[in-house]
Amino acid sequence: MNPTENSQSLNFLHSPQAQWEESGLKGAQGTMDEVGEMEVIATNSGDVSVGGTPSSLQSAQRASSPLTAMGSIAGASSCEAYGNPEAELANPESPQQGVLNRKMVDLVRFLLIKFRRMELTTKAEMMHGAMRDYEEHYPVILSKASECMKLIFGIDMMKVDPFIHSYFLLPALGITYDGMMHGVIGIPKTGLVIITLCIIYIEDNCVSEEVFWDVLNSLGLYAGVDHFIFGEPRSLITGEFVQEGYVEYRQVLNSCPPRFEYLWGPRAYAETSKMKILQFYASILKQDPRSYPEKYAEALREEEERA
Numbered sequence: 003m004n005p006t007e008n009s010q011s012l013n014f015l016h017s018p019q020a021q022w023e024e025s026g027l028k029g030a031q032g033t034m035d036e037v038g039e040m041e042v043i044a045t046n047s048g049d050v051s052v053g054g055t056p057s058s059l060q061s062a063q064r065a066s067s068p069l070t071a072m073g074s075i076a077g078a079s080s081c082e083a084y085g086n087p088e089a090e091l092a093n094p095e096s097p098q099q100g101v102l103n104r105k106m107v108d109l110v111r112f113l114l115i116k117f118r119r120m121e122l123t124t125k126a127e128m129m130h131g132a133m134r135d136y137e138e139h140y141p142v143i144l145s146k147a148s149e150c151m152k153l154i155f156g157i158d159m160m161k162v163d164p165f166i167h168s169y170f171l172l173p174a175l176g177i178t179y180d181g182m183m184h185g186v187i188g189i190p191k192t193g194l195v196i197i198t199l200c201i202i203y204i205e206d207n208c209v210s211e212e213v214f215w216d217v218l219n220s221l222g223l224y225a226g227v228d229h230f231i232f233g234e235p236r237s238l239i240t241g242e243f244v245q246e247g248y249v250e251y252r253q254v255l256n257s258c259p260p261r262f263e264y265l266w267g268p269r270a271y272a273e274t275s276k277m278k279i280l281q282f283y284a285s286i287l288k289q290d291p292r293s294y295p296e297k298y299a300e301a302l303r304e305e306e307e308r309a
Contacts, residue, residue, distance in 0.1 A: 102139060102146075108132040109147040117157055117171040117180075118188055125167035153286070156192025175282060176274040179246050185233030194232055195248055197221070198239060200283045202249075202264055203276055204297065210254075211262040243267075275308070276301035 109132040116123045125140065133143055151157040151171070158174040161167075173180055173192040181191025201217050202209050209217075215225055223229060225236035232238055243249040247269030254261040277291070280301050284291040292298050 102136075102143060105133055105136055105139070105143050106146045106150065109143060110150050113147060113151055113157075113159070113171060114155070114189070117190060118182065122162060122168050122170050124169075152193075154193050155190045156194070156196050157190055175278045177248075178273055179248065179269075181238070181242065184238055184242050185229070186231050189231050191232060191238065194223075194235070194238070195243060196279070196282060198243060198249060198264070199266060199270055199274070199279050202266055203279050204283060208263055208265050211264065214264050239264075276304050 109128060112128060112132040113123065128144070129137060129140065133140060136143065148159045151159065152174050156174045156177065157171050159169045159171055162170050173190070175196060177192050177195055179192065179195060181195070182188055185191055197218075201214060205213060218224070218235065223232070223235045226234065228234050239249060240251050244251050244267065247267045249270070250265040250267045251262060252265070254263055276297075280291045280294065280297055284293060291301070
């Protein structure tokens with residue numbers, strides 16, 4: 003990677019909020035805090051709390067979030083789809099913006115339950131379960147919720163039938179592991195797998211333990227500190243992700259005192275690709291993957307080798 007490209011990448015990783023604010027994506031700062039309430043997935047269908055105790059917006063605000071800025075994107079990225087975004091949504095405190103963000107959070111709760119049950123969902127179900135009386139805003143609420151599902155939880159919404167607007171929820175980028183039995187039970191952890199693979203790839207496919215955790219710290223994730231979604235992240239990453247084959251955690255050769263580094267594991271190479279990870283990474287900044295020419299060329303070479 004050339005120095006300019008590497009500087010741009012590291013600037014994103016270490017100062018994500020500044021990058022996104024410069025891109026005009028600062029809005030809806032409370033969205034990720036509200037999504038933090040996913041500790042409790044209690045609905046009329048009889049689902050119980052997956053966190054063991056009720057949560058509140060206040061407790062979510064106190065919790066560290068691994069993807070706070072991503073939550074902001076999920077809350078702000080579809081603003082242009084509203085009827086009059088300049089007048090209605092320029093002010094993040096606007097009443098309508100707040101209501102629509104809450105509807106997005108309601109829909110994310112609904113979709114997480116559907117994912118847990120491996121069930122299809124339809125527009126009619128989503129309207130009934132999360133967006134009653136908001137049909138006129140259905141397209142943008144769905145867009146915001148689907149982006150939130152992908153960026154925070156690593157879950158894609160695949161359209162099954164365009165006529166009845168039915169969708170199936172599945173882990174993104176080819177990843178098959180959902181991690182729902184670890185950390186907060188019942189909440190998918192695929193998003194953290196993807197972020198981990200992003201960091202390793204952008205850092206030239208091998209990242210030191212110090213740099214890796216420096217990046218995660220900037221995203222609100224700390225070794226030894228329980229997170230309201232992921233539990234204790236170090237044990238999840240160096241334990242489960244390594245055991246599942248997504249990450250390799252090894253000692254740096256001849257290092258004294260011992261130092262460690264992270265690389266992609268064999269299951270990551272088998273299930274996803276550098277191009278998919280680069281596209282995900284670039285999408286966070288609303289950029290074309292070719293904005294990172296060296297990483298794009300590397301990903302393209304891998305695609306050609308696989309063909």
